Amino acid sequence: MATVLYYSNTSPPSRTVRMVAGILGLELELRALTAVARDQDTPELTKKNPMRSVPLLEESDYCLADSHAIIVYLHEKYGKEAHAHLFPSDSRKRATINQRLHFDCGILFPRLRAVLAPTFWGKLTELSKSMKINLEDGYRTLEAYLSKTAYVADDVLTLADISIYSTVSSMDGIYPVDVKKYPKLKQWLLTMSQKDFCQMYNEPGREELVTKITTMMANNKHNQTSKL
Template identity: 55%
Template sequence: MRGEKTVLYKNDQSPPARSVKMLMSLLGLNFIEQRDINPLFREQDTPEMRKKNPMRTIPFIDDGDFSLGDSHAICLYLLEKYGKPEHEYLYPKDIKKRATVNQRLFFDCGVVFQRLRAVMAPTYMGQMTEMPKEVIGGIRNAYGTLEAYLSESVYLADDVMTIADICTISTVSSLDGLHPVDGKRYPKLRQWLTNMYAKDFVKEENQQGCEDHVTYLFAAMELNKQQKSKL
């Protein structure tokens, strides 16, 4: 089944990379080699990396003669390739349940992560010194939708955890560090975070990278502020 060496290219501060690492931990895929890439040094832009991953995103996986970018696609690939019958709850075969999981995955990718990207991109580019009201408003809007989803089930797509929760917790944990989820305004989302934060694979594969990510963003904002004050 394993064939040639499989390599995950990642950075622990990257929320998408953390989601893949969490799934790997849950599936027991400790035979997959992990190699760090520093996006600030544009290490994903080398000709070799561009050929393997034209998106130039982190993470991506190199599985012998097959390469794949996008954390959601990677998680589904690994789950379908290495998942055992006892892992079926993560991506149920029932067509309606699976459709709901897919929708939540698309929401994480298309909406929730974009709210985080609205902080990350201008901060890395030296432009953002603090989060403006419109950015905070976008984050709260995403929180509100997640709260609505959680009014229907204990987890985002079902009453049991699915792959949608694993992918989304990596994004929301960074947002929670930047703009904490208000338990009074979003009680179900706060409870979901508490449930997810308590899981061993989240503690081991997400917590430190998330804390480092948030710390770096705030430090970068402060540095941007100092540099702009000198102009």
């Protein structure tokens, strides 16, 4: 039974799933989607995933959306003893990891998406003041977490780091983390960027996304100026 992943290389949540699958040694059957073109809105995929989001995991007649749910599922189904630290059985450690995953899902990624969506729609030419404030607030929270532990939820790598890294590495490419304000966050980003699974599954898509966003902002500005 093949484990199929509908994904987009530029999508941070898609990259999260691919990094976790890579760590677990799980081979995925990849089916690329162009999220901006709304490939995920086809009747076939909408039936499988009414959220019409990317990524989507499919195993036989079972479908699961949302990267945070997917990586927990993959860890619980395919993880071995060597992977226990990613999502340990200890109830408090697991609760902290879950909280960080909710922080990514409910705070960090929506703030990144608030930049991406209007840029792709041709409206955004530069980050607004409120966007910068929201991104800074996310950075400040992560700096506080990293002041307590070496990684965002524990002193060892967990699923929370992988999920948050795919989001924040993209944010950093658009609105760089200030090393003077957030030295621990900057060091964490560097540490994560050097890991093999990040190099393989995150960095290429991150670079592609950041290049697209910066180019499109410039094009949007040019197009809006030319209409004046």
